[in-house]
Amino acid sequence: MRVALFWMLAVASIVSGWRVFRTDSMVRAAYWLMASFVAVGIIMVQLDAEFLGLVLILMMAGEMTIMAVFMVMFMMNPAGLNPMMMVHQHRASIVAGVLAFVGLAGVGIFARFPEPTLRASGQVTAQLGHELLGDSMLIFETAGVALLATMIGALAIAGATGRFGSADEGSQEPGEA
Amino acid sequence: MSREVLLVLGAALFGIGVYGALSQQSFVMIMMGLELMVNGAIVAAVTLWSRAAAHSPKGQLLAVVFMTVMAVEAAIGFALVTNVFRIRRADITEKLKALRG
Amino acid sequence: MISYGRLLGELATIALVLLAGVYATVVIDLWAGRMVARAPVRAFRALTFPIRQTALFLLQQRATTERPDAPLWALAPALLAAIAAASLLVIPFSSQTSAAGIESGIVYFGALMALVMIAVYLNGWSANSVFPIIGGYRFIAEALSYEMPLALVLIGAALPAQSLSVSAIVISQDSLWNVIRQPLGLPIYLIAGLGVAFWGPLALPDAADLAGGTESELSGVQLLLWRTARIAVLVAVAAMGAAVFLGGWTGPWLPGAVWMTLKTIALIFIMVGAGHLVARVRLERFVLVAWTVLIPLALLDVFAAGAVVLAGSPR
Numbered sequence: 204m205r206v207a208l209f210w211m212l213a214v215a216s217i218v219s220g221w222r223v224f225r226t227d228s229m230v231r232a233a234y235w236l237m238a239s240f241v242a243v244g245i246i247m248v249q250l251d252a253e254f255l256g257l258v259l260i261l262m263m264a265g266e267m268t269i270m271a272v273f274m275v276m277f278m279m280n281p282a283g284l285n286p287m288m289m290v291h292q293h294r295a296s297i298v299a300g301v302l303a304f305v306g307l308a309g310v311g312i313f314a315r316f317p318e319p320t321l322r323a324s325g326q327v328t329a330q331l332g333h334e335l336l337g338d339s340m341l342i343f344e345t346a347g348v349a350l351l352a353t354m355i356g357a358l359a360i361a362g363a364t365g366r367f368g369s370a371d372e373g374s375q376e377p378g379e380a
Numbered sequence: 381m382s383r384e385v386l387l388v389l390g391a392a393l394f395g396i397g398v399y400g401a402l403s404q405q406s407f408v409m410i411m412m413g414l415e416l417m418v419n420g421a422i423v424a425a426v427t428l429w430s431r432a433a434a435h436s437p438k439g440q441l442l443a444v445v446f447m448t449v450m451a452v453e454a455a456i457g458f459a460l461v462t463n464v465f466r467i468r469r470a471d472i473t474e475k476l477k478a479l480r481g
Numbered sequence: 482m483i484s485y486g487r488l489l490g491e492l493a494t495i496a497l498v499l500l501a502g503v504y505a506t507v508v509i510d511l512w513a514g515r516m517v518a519r520a521p522v523r524a525f526r527a528l529t530f531p532i533r534q535t536a537l538f539l540l541q542q543r544a545t546t547e548r549p550d551a552p553l554w555a556l557a558p559a560l561l562a563a564i565a566a567a568s569l570l571v572i573p574f575s576s577q578t579s580a581a582g583i584e585s586g587i588v589y590f591g592a593l594m595a596l597v598m599i600a601v602y603l604n605g606w607s608a609n610s611v612f613p614i615i616g617g618y619r620f621i622a623e624a625l626s627y628e629m630p631l632a633l634v635l636i637g638a639a640l641p642a643q644s645l646s647v648s649a650i651v652i653s654q655d656s657l658w659n660v661i662r663q664p665l666g667l668p669i670y671l672i673a674g675l676g677v678a679f680w681g682p683l684a685l686p687d688a689a690d691l692a693g694g695t696e697s698e699l700s701g702v703q704l705l706l707w708r709t710a711r712i713a714v715l716v717a718v719a720a721m722g723a724a725v726f727l728g729g730w731t732g733p734w735l736p737g738a739v740w741m742t743l744k745t746i747a748l749i750f751i752m753v754g755a756g757h758l759v760a761r762v763r764l765e766r767f768v769l770v771a772w773t774v775l776i777p778l779a780l781l782d783v784f785a786a787g788a789v790v791l792a793g794s795p796r
Contacts, residue, residue, distance in 0.1 A: 209381045213389045220396045220416050224404065228550065230606055236412050237599065239393070243423055246389075247443075248583075249381070250430040254645075255443050257588040259422070262447060264595035265628070266415075266454055268602055268621055273408050273458055277471040289405040289472065296402035304395030311387025311424070317432045327437065328585050328645060334437040335444070342441055346448040353452045357459035370466050 209249055216242035229274035237267035254328045386427035393420030405472040407461045411454065418450045495569045499562075502716030503709055505746065507531040510753050517757045538705035546610050546698050554607035558703065560600040561710035565717040568593045572720050573648045575730050575737035585645035587635045590721055594631060594677050597714060598624035601679065601686050601695060604707065608698040616694030619764050620679060620686035626771035627676035627683075633779035634669045638725045640786040647721070651729030658728040662789070665782040667726045669775055671752060674722060676767075678715035681756025685764055719748035 219238040226232050240263040247256030290296075335343045363370050393416055400413025422443050429439025470476050511530050515522040571586035583589050598621060605617020639645050641662065642653035650659075660667045676683040687694040699707055723729065723744035730737030 206381055213385070216419075217389065217392050217396070220393055220419075223412055223416070224396075224400045224409070229408075230550070230603075231553070232409070232412065234553070234599070234603070236415060239416065240419060243393075243419055246386075246423065247426050250386075250426055251434065252426045252430060252440055252443065253583065254585050254588060255426065255440055255447070257585060257592045259447060261588065261592040261595045262451065264592065264599055265625060266451070268598055269458070270408060270412065270454075271602070271606075272618070272621065273461065274406075277408055277461070277465065278406060289409075290403045291405055291474065293403050296399050299402055300395040300397075300399030303398040304391050307391035307394055307420075307424075308388045311391055312384050316383065316428065319431050319434060326584070330437040331440055334441065339438065339441050342445060346445065349448060349452055353455045357455045360456070360459035361462040370463070 205249060209246060212242040212246050212249075215239075216246070229278045230271045233267050233271035233274055236270070237263060240267070251327055254331055383427055383431040386431075387424055390420040390422075390424035390427065393417075393423060395420075405474055407457075407464070407471065407473065410473070411457045411461075414453060414457070415450060418446055418453070422446045422450075491570070492566070495566050498569065498574075499565055499713045499716060502720075502745070502749070503712045504531050506712050506716060506749050506753065507534070509746075509749060510756070513750075513753050513757045535705060538701060541701040541704070543701040543703070544698070546608050549609045549698075550607035553603045554703075557600050557604035557607065558706040558710045560603070561597065561707070562713055564593045564596055564600065565710065565713035568717045569720060571647050572717075572724050573651055573729060574741045577737075583646075586647035587639050587645045587650075587725075590647075591628075591632045591635065594718075595624075595628060597677055598628075600710075604699075605686060605695040608695070610698050612691045612693065612697045613695045616686035616688070616691050616697075619688075619691075620695075622764055622768055623676055623679070623683060623685050626768045627673040627775075630669050630771065630775040630779040631673035631677070633776070633783055634666050634673070635725060637663055637779070637783040637786040638666055640783070640790050643790070647724050647729075650725050651731060654728040655731055659726045663726075663782055663786050665778055665785075667722065669779050669782065670722050670726060671748070671755070672775065674715075674718040675752055675755060677718050678711055678752075680711075680715055680752060682759040682762050683767065684756070684761055685767075688761060690761075715752060716745070716749065719752065720745045722748045 216239045219235045219242065222235040223232050223239070226235060241260055244256040244260040244263070247253075247259065250256075397413045397416030397418075397420060400416060401410050402413070404410050404413060425442040425446060426440070429443070433439045464470055464476070468476065508527055508530060511527055512522055515527075568590050571583055571589055601620040601624070602617040605613040605615075605620070608614075638659045639650055641659070642650040644650070644653075672683075675681050679686050685694075687696045691697070696704060696707060720741070723741060727744040727748070728740075729744070730741045732740035735743075
């Protein structure tokens with residue numbers, strides 16, 4: 204039962220990841236990506252990384268909605284009323300994607316990884332908590348400071364008014380004088 | 381649910397992400413490709429923790445770092461996309477031709 | 482993994498509990514509205530009001546818009562109802578019911594509340610019409626604002642239990658309920674809960690100033706399903722609040738399930754009463770208050786709870 208569920212989720216995540224780039228409606232593209240992330244999150248819960256899987260779903264719910272909002276802002280065709288496929292260097296990117304897949308899958312199948320010594324025992328979440336705030340506090344703090352810097356940086360970059368006036372001044376199409 | 385199957389799943393997600401990041405013209409679709417790539421990386425990281433090092437929680441920290449990277453890259457990416465649109469009215473990569481040739 | 486039979490039984494129980502909760506909420510809403518308006522309430526008509534409303538909706542003519550996104554539009558109320566049902570899976574109604582195998586019930590609940598944003602946005606977007614889209618966008622702003630205080634306050638409640646599992650939190654309130662130990666917790670939770678179910682003062686996506694917002698293009702069965710799903714989310718939020726802040730199934734003489742029901746109904750009373758007594762707030766004001774007031778207060782709640790736990794533990 205667990206294995207059947209895993210296979211369904213794995214296939215669902217790959218298919219919905221593929222559909223992201225094949226669908227015409229942009230909101231649907233964002234939510235196909237969300238479906239891929241939800242499937243991966245549930246797989247992570249099955250792999251005993253329960254906290255991480257649920258946090259992934261929580262994060263991605265907000266992020267994919269923001270992506271849908273940005274899609275609607277920037278694409279001329281957000282609702283998929285006209286079929287479109289805006290790609291460049293299509294063949295090269297297919298080749299690159301296939302090469303990446305073959306390379307990484309080859310490493311995954313043929314490399315010798317250490318064999319599992321013990322299954323995750325007892326309270327995985329509690330152990331993760333002790334680890335995050337104990338031995339790996341530096342990683343935790345760095346991530347926190349990086350996120351803070353990101354917030355400040357994003358606001359500084361995208362702010363509507365800056366030190367030298369409104370951000371819209373001087374906005375022109377490329378190629379115009 | 382062996383380790384090999386999971387790593388192939390991660391590789392597949394990464395491959396689709398590479399295709400998307402390289403082929404799409406719209407900025408936000410490129411970012412969706414990047415998100416898929418990090419998704420594949422997270423699957424691989426959690427797989428290796430669960431199947432090779434499950435006795436210690438340190439392996440999950442790699443996945444935590446990847447999720448932080450995903451959030452950081454999405455936030456700064458969107459800010460840059462907004463700024464580029466403000467300055468150059470460009471919503472697809474083809475419109476940014478100033479340095480070409 | 483648990484067996485199919487038990488899973489079906491659990492789902493059927495949850496569906497029944499949610500339907501009963503939705504029925505009770507509609508009756509309470511009617512009664513509260515009549516009380517606030519100082520109008521007479523006749524018991525039989527009030528108790529059969531949901532049945533008459535349902536019949537009215539079922540007989541209404543279905544109308545649709547031009548080029549809607551039909552699959553996503555149908556998905557929206559289903560997703561909302563699924564979120565309400567899924568969140569009840571981790572809430573213990575008595576000391577015998579165990580969690581569905583999820584160790585971090587609080588994070589699971591937080592993830593589900595984040596998915597509510599997707600459901601409402603889809604409902605607004607799929608109609609391909611102006612007012613629903615505006616309603617959907619307003620809800621995104623509202624949802625991003627209430628998400629952080631909600632998560633922080635639930636974490637604050639999890640600290641005395643030293644576990645993220647809801648059952649453990651209920652058991653840790655044996656001595657003293659969290660509403661008394663952490664006074665900031667329940668008010669912030671109720672405000673965020675009103676936002677999750679977009680009810681009363683925070684009913685922004687379906688507001689009357691948007692001609693009904695995301696509901697404006699719904700009619701008939703679809704409108705019935707949407708409103709039922711939304712009230713189901715309210716019931717689920719109240720049940721979680723009762724478990725985490727009011728002590729869940731702990732209580733003196735009555736059996737656990739009865740206490741849980743009474744506490745859930747008490748929270749539904751408070752939230753529905755707020756819906757009738759407080760006017761709908763403006764989105765900009767709510768966002769400002771949520772980010773500048775509620776988050777610091779929630780952080781204060783977490784720090785205070787942590788300090789209490791550290792002071793009490795033998796070190």
